[in-house]
Amino acid sequence: MKITKRRLLEGGAAAIASSLFTPASWAQRAAGGDVAWPTKPVRILVGFPAGASPDLAARAIAEPLSKILRQPVTVENKPGASGNLVAAEVAKATDDHTIGALINGNLTIAKLLNPSLGFDPEKDFAPIGLIGTAPLVLVVSGSATGKSAADLLLWVRNLGSGGKYGTPGVGTVGHLGMELLKSRAAITAQHKPYTGNPQVIAGILAGEIQLALLPPGLAMPHVKSGKLKAIGVTSPERSPLVNELPTIRDADVRGADLEIWTALAAPASMKPAAVARLNAALVEVISSPEVSEALLKTGWQAQPGSPDTLAKRMRADTTRLGGVIIMKGIRSEA
Numbered sequence: 001m002k003i004t005k006r007r008l009l010e011g012g013a014a015a016i017a018s019s020l021f022t023p024a025s026w027a028q029r030a031a032g033g034d035v036a037w038p039t040k041p042v043r044i045l046v047g048f049p050a051g052a053s054p055d056l057a058a059r060a061i062a063e064p065l066s067k068i069l070r071q072p073v074t075v076e077n078k079p080g081a082s083g084n085l086v087a088a089e090v091a092k093a094t095d096d097h098t099i100g101a102l103i104n105g106n107l108t109i110a111k112l113l114n115p116s117l118g119f120d121p122e123k124d125f126a127p128i129g130l131i132g133t134a135p136l137v138l139v140v141s142g143s144a145t146g147k148s149a150a151d152l153l154l155w156v157r158n159l160g161s162g163g164k165y166g167t168p169g170v171g172t173v174g175h176l177g178m179e180l181l182k183s184r185a186a187i188t189a190q191h192k193p194y195t196g197n198p199q200v201i202a203g204i205l206a207g208e209i210q211l212a213l214l215p216p217g218l219a220m221p222h223v224k225s226g227k228l229k230a231i232g233v234t235s236p237e238r239s240p241l242v243n244e245l246p247t248i249r250d251a252d253v254r255g256a257d258l259e260i261w262t263a264l265a266a267p268a269s270m271k272p273a274a275v276a277r278l279n280a281a282l283v284e285v286i287s288s289p290e291v292s293e294a295l296l297k298t299g300w301q302a303q304p305g306s307p308d309t310l311a312k313r314m315r316a317d318t319t320r321l322g323g324v325i326i327m328k329g330i331r332s333e334a
Helices: 005-018 023-027 053-069 081-092 149-162 173-185 197-205 216-225 272-287 289-297 307-328
Strands: 042-046 073-077 098-103 125-135 137-141 164-167 190-193 211-214 228-233 259-267
Touching: 042 053, 042 081, 053 073, 053 098, 053 125, 053 259, 053 272, 053 289, 081 098, 081 259, 098 125, 125 272, 125 307, 137 149, 137 197, 137 216, 149 173, 149 228, 164 173, 164 197, 173 190, 173 211, 173 307, 197 211, 197 216, 197 228, 211 216, 216 228, 259 272, 259 307, 272 289
Parallel strands: 042 073, 042 098, 164 190, 164 211
Antiparallel strands: 098 259, 125 259, 137 211, 137 228
16 A cells, blocks of 8 residues: 555654543543532633633533532633633643633644643543534635535635635634645645634635635625625534535545534543533533523534543544644644
8 A cells, every 4th residue: 555645644643643632541530539529619711702602602501500510600711822821721720620611722733733832632631521513614705606516616726826715823723624625625725814713704705815614603694695605514414503504525525524612621630520520510411402502503513422522522633633734834823
């Protein structure tokens, strides 16, 4: 079998991921017995402003969690560095009652992007569980020719390296996801970073760029108005968040599946019995129709599951996006 550069690089990323987030690496912490937990209010730290998607997810679960845990559960916003400032604070917390609502990047490829970060996703967190997932929507300018996903992809390919795609910044999921997509779909458009997704949308509408990967809640109002055209979603299957859209797999693009997600994680030092209690409470909360519907309205599909499920997701994303980071030599200061 011929060993290609891509296979070698992906193998390197897989090797990195195989040593990260293994159940054994955090199950070894399970030596402690049952504890009367929580004994005081629980803090959920969010590294984004109030009203941002991770914040909305955290606030949807906070009050229901407090009822189960019989302690106040507060949400504190500390924006900065794409959530990595909060991730560092959570990693170093020692009060056994501070946890984080963290996103993909914080719990997977943060250290690969910036080795100088003050935390290590492999060693410094105990996974609690996923809150919700969402696909990204591949959108192009409303002036793009064609209606079908295949026709629109052909339009993008024909732009060549003169085409541009926008993202909220170097090393974001939108950036890495687009580079992954480019490698699978024969796209050569060049990267133009912006300060946020609203600015990305403004860039497409102004003709500065021609395509982007966007969260459904931001993309769909412009798709429905005709200002943007949607090629498809990056999830393996159609998403209940945007049931009307096909997947990019339907346009015969394979190997570029990607979802954004928010999860609860605790410091590695938190007692295993407390982590288990938190997971049980989280699963109960997001399995309820009321909270599941509330999450759906804020752009998240509820994903109840075990710490193992989250650990597997972390490994998979590290492998997939780590390969892109290694192949492209991407570095971020965030």
